Amino acid sequence: MKLPVGEAEHPGLIILQIDGLSRSQFEYAIEKGNLPFLSKLMRRGHFTLESFYSGVPSTTPAVQGEIFYGVRAAVPGFQFLHRESGKVMRMYEAESAAAIEAELRERGEQPLLEGGCGYSNIYRAGTAFSRYCSQDLASTELVRRVNPLKWLVLGLVYLPKLLRMAGLALLEFAIALADAVKGFYERENVLSELIFVPARVVVCILLREAIRFRILLDIERGVPVIHGNFLGYDEQSHRRGPRSAFAHWTLKGIDRAIRDIFRAGDHSAYRDYEVIVHSDHGQEHTIPYERKYGRELHSAVAEVFSTGPMAGTEVWMRRRSELLGDTMGRFRNLMGMQSDSVASGTPQPESQIIVTAMGPLGHIYLPRPLASEELENYALELVKSAGVPLVLLPQEDGTVRAFNGRGQWSLPTHAAEVLGASHPFLAEVTQDLVALCFHPNAGNLLISGWDPEGEPLSFPMENGAHCGPGSEETRGFLLVPDRIRRWHHARLPATGTRVRGEDLRKIGLHFLGRDGTREERVAERLQRDRELPLRVMTYNIHSCVGLDGKVRPERVARVINHFDPDIIAVQEVDCHRLRSRGYDQAQLIADHLRMTHVFHAMFEEQRERYGIALFSRHPFTTIRADYLTEADPRLFREARGAIWVKVEPEGGKPFHFVNTHFGLGRAERVRQADELLGERWLGTVPADEPVVVAGDFNSGPRSRALQRLRQRFRDVQLAVPGHVPIPTFSSACPLLRIDHVFVSEHFTVEGVDQPFSPVARIASDHLPLCAELTLR
Template identity: 85%
Template sequence: MISRITARVRWLRRVLNRTRLASRLLGVRRPSGEAEHPGLIILQIDGLSRNQFERAIADGNLPFLAKLMRRGHFTLENFYSGVPSTTPAVQGEIFYGVRAAVPGFQFLHRASGQVMRMYEAESAAVIEDELCRRGEKPLLEGGCGYSNIYRAGSTLSRYCSQDLASAEIIRRVNPLKWLILGVVYLPKILRMAGLAVLEFVIALADAVKGLYERENVLTELFFVPARVVVCILLREAIRFRILLDIERGAPVIHGNFLGYDEQSHRRGPGSAFAHWTLKGIDSAIRDIFRAGDHSDYRDYEVIVHSDHGQEHTIPYERKHGRDLHAAVTEVFSTGSLAGVEVWSRRPAELLGNTVGRFRNLVGMQSEGVEDGSPHPERQIIVTAMGPVGHLYLPQDPGAAELEKYALDLVKAAGIPLVLLPQPDGGVKAFNGRGEWSLPGDADKVLGASHPFLEEVTRDLVTLCFHPNAGDIVISGWDPEGQPLSFPMENGAHCGPGFEETRGFLLVPDRIRRWHHARMPATGTRVRGEDLRRIALHFLGRDGTREERVAERLRTGRELPLRVMTYNIHSCVGLDGKIRPERVARVINHFDPDIIAVQEVDCHRLRSRGLDQAQLIADHLRMTHVFHAMFEEQSERYGIALFSRHPFTKIRADFLTEADPRVFREARGAIWVKVEPEGGKPFHFINTHFGLGRNERMRQAEELVSERWLGSVPPDQPVVIAGDFNSGPRSRALQPLRQRFRDVQLAAPGHVPVPTFSSLCPVVRIDHVFVSEHFAVEGVDQPLSPVARIASDHLPLCAELILR
């Protein structure tokens, strides 16, 4: 155990030293001191559905995330993408709070008359400009973004859609810097080269398989280098940039790993090739998580999520023997629109976004544009990049003829679902089983077993009325058969399907508490706007404290109370370093309301003369009280209590005083009455018992006497926390057990955990006791490398509800 932890520390030190050297070469300044506010890193695994995520966990393709889930660091939840289930729409909701920012990945922008493809720099810039006017403040303001659609207010963005223009790349290249970095990162570069070669070999095997399955030869060969760039080089570049951002203390970072999504488009979401890429993504997340966990400047937390999933699809052309352009042309060859030219912007092979992103990244022009620029006033415009498409008509043929065209699209063209918005705000839906109305016939159109049936129906209706939606909306979704996608791809997303709308979200325990208490309306799912609220709250940008208190009073919901006890060992870690800020970081991990700490130094020479209680309180942004057990001139040593709620100190005194003949040192307690705003008051006592059995029994008797707990009326709630230097069955704790409950025994389904020593916990001597007024919701204990090394004790945190 010790050798494993020591090896990990050495590895992490090498990574951090290399990152710091790189940051100097790139002119990145490492800030001094400590940040007042925590930092947030949001990592997106593009296109990975909840079901495929669980399969990857079971198959061992995400070992680091699986380990964090086993340890209870992450809670797994459903992430609902909304409709369209595509990255530009979901990121618009997360970054700006705007639902359905776009009606698809490709669509006609009616105001400009241009067809937008959202991986193109110009398209992303136009839509983001609209989001800035319509939405709220961008989430990444002052932070960094990588491989996203939008810059979202970030001061530094790389590999986003707007960054892929060749002019942007040329402007940013500094050959000398990259040459020096190449020398510094030579081992890493060699590893990346090895991975690229391996990926290239796998890609060639994949290409051979594609040729065997009669795919297009040139497409298969072109996909090989594109796949290496997007799945390997881009991933490593994102990892490197985020490590630099952690070094310089960026407040919020969002990175999007594209490899799985790109592979899924080509070979399907369940393919071995797609799941292979998850191992590299998991490795990148591991490095980022550990670097954030060991940041000297800012206290980071990590959220991992997918923006959507993917459906396993059949390409429309493969099933029907002709492409969508030809089918639409045939349908509109009769009636009032007969003779009107059909325009579509369609590559012969559309491999997800991989080829398009690759062309943009290297500054190549897009190919496959047919008939030049569109003319909406005299052409039928078809946009269908994925399993959702839009048909824009140059004139209104009338309701009856429009319905006839819709029926022909289903029967003659073989399109699974056709939608027509109605003047009354509803939508007529046509599929192979008949004509239906939305939202009333949602089960007939979308499937009765859809996990988000009510919400996805509402979003699909809203999509049909989007300002940039087509006059006719088409979809490849069929709840009773395998869905279609209009490009040549075996995995797709954008529509209302079971898999494509159901992503996943890994919420850290520190954030989960607030999320579940404040947002119960989300039920079994979180969507983009909810994730935005969670992030804004964590970053302290969701309004004033008074507004949050008013919300609690208005809704009548009680937040769980988190109490913690922690012997901080004078902030001296097992590595010998005196680090109050590291102790505060361990405490902050659980976002507690009240913390009882023991062994606190104040102005002692042995701990560099620091006022440790004040430093920790400043870092936590909490009020505190300190009581000295030992005092000699200006040096003091004792216990402290921190609280985010107002409190009144009732007593801070000795339980037994120092007496060389009996007790080696004085022991005492701090007693406060906590008065949460809008909540019920309760008593809280922090104590630290002695090492001898007889003195501990004396101290326990004094604590329950009329001078202390004996004077508290039976109808008033009490919490006692501290280092009792006694096991749970010891005689010293009997007076407390007779009146109060041990939270580790009261928590449902919890197996009591030891707290000492931190490196290898074997004894349970730190305790939290509560009166019958509290329900114990859970007990937590951090097992991170930082917690194991920050002190010789592990903290103990209990989540309580005051009944």
């Protein structure tokens, strides 16, 4: 990718994933002050907090498969038997990730990150550039990318940043040693505590800083879409538990990295960026199986299958009894080492019982089919003798038999008895769990550590875990910027209580302009128009000159677009003026919004024009576009005018809409108000026809000019019970309420809103004002 020239027409999207942070732990971190920057953006209204539903299995390769390719349950777990190849896959291994991604490319849709960059993900997802993803850690890939001269030059150029990373690593090393001492005191294994120290420094600090550095470079290069995955919290949570102080300590560093990325995107000279922050899943606080029962799962499963039709069949299982979570696996991969395995030899699915259980969800693969009664007997023994909290057995009729300590059940019928009546996603998680049992690579029996009436188990030695159907592990969080939230609430009504991977994918594709054909968008728009209130806006765009001095019509259009408005009244619009690069700003904004528009000039000199414009997604007829008062050079007063159209929504009732921009003098504003209400303008509109008047009136709510207008129309900011009127000028520090929307008695005002996002504050010296109306 080359350095950009000029400015990009389309915005960029940065998706940042905080791996493993559940919504409840996110809220706890906000409460404790461990995410100060994200907390500040939420208080300012830039982000809206929503629940992210991971689906089942609640693990990164499954969730990212859904986000990047639109495929639910891309894998049946983090570790599983790939039946076609006969290999046991672990999804941080390069070969496993490459094989599954090849299948996703065949089954799924266009990858979300096509032409972009990705960091620390499972899949490359169509990126033009990726680092620290599973496939990037193959030994051949690492050798191919070694360029000593390049790294020497980069090391010299970015020496201060490298020194910063080294300092942070030393600090984390000291904290890690203290954490290890704490582990000794709590009688953890000494060797595993010492091994975890360098793993923690690499995964939690060096990888985080490398991702931050790479994304900052990508912003400078104008990359259109970027996805970065911060692993530190997830790895610490596996070891110490999701609410542990050390796990939450890592969130402070992640928050600082997000702060730097957000600010860089906000000040990009080439492309306007929007940032989405989410977690792919949460974690349950778990008891390790071995700690509870004093033996490994492998030996317990071998004992269960030592009798009956499977007697004498060897049980194969990769065991990592002292390895907590997948931290060491990631660490070894990042260091270019081979993966470890305690199990001897290559698995033989045709002759061995294969057990895969990396986390609180596992699969048992049998070498030959068994009768239904025989499988049920083994399932009962796994619960009774082995102490497995939940065993699932798929049935030929598409249902699933579930076995736990309280009896035998059928899914989906007995969802509450199996998963808990208080589960936040009970219906969805039941549906996904049933589907998982019939996954092509699922085991003949599925085992789970989830127990809604007891403390969950995890089969490895870890104090925090995810992969199963638990209420915490399936409930992540999503921070949606305001302009994106409006679109997905309007188009994806089911996401009112949660967003899942496929929804986040749709949101991203829409923002990037890759969400279907024009015909599909038109059909979607018509459906939305029938279901939602009318949304009108007024916005003084200051000739598209932002507070940063940059002329960006496309930035103004994006501020407008985040409201998803139907009709927009815009003031201070330039056309072919040298001061604003000669743009026809109304046409550029109309093209960006895909709307019809009308422009009326208040000033003309040769080709240069300056005036007001109106944009509408509904058909309209222009009734009048003219002056309210002429220019008066003696008093240094500009001409002021209005645009009056009749809007005719498809299948809806027509109404009048007026856009105006009043002058700066008190007396002239009164004259302009009287003229607007007079016989040349709205005085001729019959009393039974609805009217909306919007614009920059340069007048406060108590002015004589607005008192004239309120004799016939209602101020939308005063028509909503409990609403506190919001000022619109200036955008940097709003103090004055001079932009207004007035409506006739035919409308009910459903709500009033305005953005106070960083982009809106800088795009113009005014903030827009938006009102939702229902025409009675």
